[in-house]
């Protein structure tokens with residue numbers, strides 16, 4: 001793109017300022033300000049604005065340029081009243097409207113001085129009626145003007161568009177999300193990424209049922225910012241909130257797909273976008289974790305930033321699972337490999353202030369300190385928090401699952417010292433935290449000394465089942481091995497396990513303690529090549545399952561695969577510090593089908609059905625009260641199954657790979673099903689290798705698809 005220096009621009013601009021701009025609006029006057037105003041504005045800018053927009057106005061890491069072609073093209077010919085109201089309503093973002101009218105006028109005078117307007121004796125007024133008469137100058141070359149107007153050349157000079165009745169905005173009727181709503185979500189909403197605090201991922205809506213799902217058709221679709229998209233949308237009061245790659249959030253009319261607002265974050269130089277899997281609603285705010293490791297609260301009605309809190313160094317940590325908001329706290333975990341390990345922060349939902357920080361790796365002096373084979377804290381890493389936690393309001397406990405470590409070498413070859421183990425707490429564990437304090441009430445380690453990258457790090461469902469004749473509240477969760485462990489939610493006491501039959505690492509599980517016996521042949525000793533199932537990409541991965549509380553059946557999307565762990569030669573770089581890298585291969589007994597959805601009754605602990613297909617599963621699943629289960633796969637088919645039998649009832653090919661989790665909601669009394677597509681996440685790319693005939697999408701894209709009954 002051709003660039004002009006500011007001086008050249010302003011000189012050029014004023015010489016060729018089109019006469020029509022002024023001629024078309026004779027009542028308007030040229031902007032004026034005094035040099036005192038602009039110099040006061042300059043110091044206010046340095047104090048209040050430069051940290052985001054840059055000291056040069058166009059070199060900010062966190063705000064768009066406030067001078068130059070793009071800025072001028074946006075504002076030329078618009079009234080200063082508009083700019084004034086934007087400044088007062090949105091800037092500075094953490095306290096809009098906090099400055100005096102005089103300071104806002106000074107700032108605007110400074111901005112005007114930077115686009116070539118000269119100071120005079122006449123002050124820039126601060127009343128909006130007078131400002132409405134003044135237009136922002138269009139200091140653009142003819143070439144740049146045409147570029148700004150687009151290929152059609154824009155509207156003809158002097159055009160007045162006929163008025164068109166504005167639709168009443170859904171945002172006006174959007175209500176605050178209360179604790180009571182989160183604890184008992186309205187059927188038509190989808191307020192939490194897995195629908196409710198208990199992570200069931202189940203819709204109580206039943207208009208779409210087994211009899212009519214075959215007639216499901218497109219209601220609307222919308223292209224989203226292109227890139228891998230794994231985020232589950234939320235719905236409240238007829239508004240869909242959808243997160244998209246590169247840190248965008250859109251609010252859309254749930255029935256029509258009309259855009260209501262659009263938030264786009266500017267990432268600091270050097271930080272690329274990463275994938276975040278969920279957003280959260282509470283009060284009148286929408287919360288998101290960002291690619292530069294901040295948590296941001298947006299006003300749900302406007303999309304404007306209410307607060308913006310950094311939680312970690314973005315060069316070392318990322319945010320993957322989004323926030324869990326419960327009990328007035330925004331809980332957000334991080335993922336990364338830095339020494340000392342991962343953590344979860346608890347932020348005040350109203351202000352973003354940090355209340356607590358829970359370290360997912362046992363710290364020096366803590367009980368679990370002795371589970372790290374004697375290694376000092378700076379040699380321990382991992383415990384990434386890939387998935388948002390679930391929450392039980394009665395127990396007041398949040399359940400998270402810190403993942404494994406890639407720095408596996410420190411946990412090999414245990415010392416014989418008394419009391420020292422190589423379990424590596426709290427890797428591959430469920431930790432129960434008090435949201436008020438971050439204090440850990442209990443933990444249970446599902447897989448001690450994980451040498452394979454077998455994260456036990458995904459959603460944790462909270463449900464009730466009879467255990468020993470007593471109805472018991474359980475936390476149930478499966479790791480990459482495809483083994484469900486059920487724990488007493490109040491105490492963490494082990495209840496039972498169910499092995500879904502796709503792994504060969506664990507040879508037995510102690511029915512009393514849940515302790516797992518590992519096949520010694522599969523333990524990587526640093527010398528041998530090790531073959532083990534599943535692949536490190538996961539028999540199951542982050543793709544969330546769905547639990548039907550009425551039938552006690554849980555549905556889990558999986559991929560049938562295995563891996564060879566290949567020892568690295570000296571000097572080669574492995575994925576694990578033990579000196580191994582993973583390599584994908586099919587199961588030894590494969591028939592070429594890799595995609596698998598398994599329905600398991602948690603009350604009887606028996607598999608009800610298994611649906612297998614060629615294409616690896618690529619999305620979470622959604623079961624509904626209509627008895628229909630929705631799921632997506634790598635071949636871009638979005639499918640509906642009979643949840644009692646696994647029979648395929650409907651399917652639709654989508655524009656890209658279904659890659660988040662389907663949801664269902666209602667607007668104006670009508671049920672919809674939505675699926676976000678957007679290929680490029682690690683799970684989907686890993687398993688593409690198994691199906692060479694299934695072409696991945698030729699270009700990056702992302703869309704939301706919404707289906708309805710005719």
Ligand code: HEC
Nearest residue numbers: 045048049052053062063064066071074087091092093107
């Ligand atoms: C915390 C970072 C931050 C601070 C501090 C900040 N801004 Fe901004 N500003 C932004 C961001 C981000 C946007 C883009 C908002 C959007 O697109 O929704 C923006 C947008 C703007 C715009 C509109 C730009 C356009 O292209 O239309 C103006 C004007 C502006 N800011 C002026 C100011 C002034 C004046 C101050 C100081 C009082 C200030 N900002 C302080 C982050 C900041």
